[in-house]
Amino acid sequence: xxxxxxxxxxxxxxxxxxxxxxxxxxxxxxxxxxxxxxxxxxxxxxxxxxxxxxxxxxxxxxxxxxxxxxxxxxxxxxxxxxxxxxxxxxxxxxxxxxxxxxxxxxxxxxxxxxxxxxxxxxxxxxxxxxxxxxxxxxxxxxxxxxxxxxxxxxxxxxxxxxx
Amino acid sequence: xxxxxxxxxxxxxxxxxxxxxxxxxxxxxxxxxxxxxxxxxxxxxxxxxxxxxxxxxxxxxxxxxxxxxxxxxxxxxxxxxxxxxxxxxxxxxxxxxxxxxxxxxxxxxxxxxxxxxxxxxxxxxxx
Numbered sequence: 001x002x003x004x005x006x007x008x009x010x011x012x013x014x015x016x017x018x019x020x021x022x023x024x025x026x027x028x029x030x031x032x033x034x035x036x037x038x039x040x041x042x043x044x045x046x047x048x049x050x051x052x053x054x055x056x057x058x059x060x061x062x063x064x065x066x067x068x069x070x071x072x073x074x075x076x077x078x079x080x081x082x083x084x085x086x087x088x089x090x091x092x093x094x095x096x097x098x099x100x101x102x103x104x105x106x107x108x109x110x111x112x113x114x115x116x117x118x119x120x121x122x123x124x125x126x127x128x129x130x131x132x133x134x135x136x137x138x139x140x141x142x143x144x145x146x147x148x149x150x151x152x153x154x155x156x157x158x159x160x161x162x163x
Numbered sequence: 164x165x166x167x168x169x170x171x172x173x174x175x176x177x178x179x180x181x182x183x184x185x186x187x188x189x190x191x192x193x194x195x196x197x198x199x200x201x202x203x204x205x206x207x208x209x210x211x212x213x214x215x216x217x218x219x220x221x222x223x224x225x226x227x228x229x230x231x232x233x234x235x236x237x238x239x240x241x242x243x244x245x246x247x248x249x250x251x252x253x254x255x256x257x258x259x260x261x262x263x264x265x266x267x268x269x270x271x272x273x274x275x276x277x278x279x280x281x282x283x284x285x286x287x288x289x290x
Contacts, residue, residue, distance in 0.1 A: 033179050037192035060196040060233025
């Protein structure tokens, strides 16, 4: 059964993307463009697969931090019909931080039986990172913690079910 | 519901790719990402190390690492692609659309034939 893979943006993320793209002569345009290329490649690859994949193993650049989520443990909230439907149908969830040059993105991969939503949750411009993608050791620790905070945004993704 | 609307990104992408230079950068990054994924997967499947592959294909190990991580500064040259295909034992099919879109895919496993070619050309495929 072919898997439909779709790229979405959290509304706040798209607002920030639009703002960055409107800055004159902004290098962020290149970073956003290349991030698009990375995500589109990932989506094409998954679309051609049978859906049985190590979700973020093929992400290039490799994610700075990744969290494998137990969807069933994440979705008892909100306690609404939509939330409960989300809980029942969502089979897998991964979160990752992705750094392309000085653009850091939080990405969620939300998997359902026949479709996968790749969601650009958050984007921010950082200083020039080290080879490992972090600014320094403190940044690395803060970034890891920040990823867990993205879970709140993922929980808001019950709106995906309404489409 | 939180009153938020999900957003598809097609419009943003279309605006970006309307610019020729930006489109070229996008195509290059996609090709680097695709190739990095192919090389990484074959390395895993064949239990090759980056060091041994770098030696076999005459690449600096940091350059190979950058390719594997999708961070290569440039699209590999045809000569580098040829050596990678030979060293990995996989064919690489590069498809270029009239609109400039490029895709790169591994073809059927030709490892045995490639090892012969590598041996004949003096490439070191020791693991």
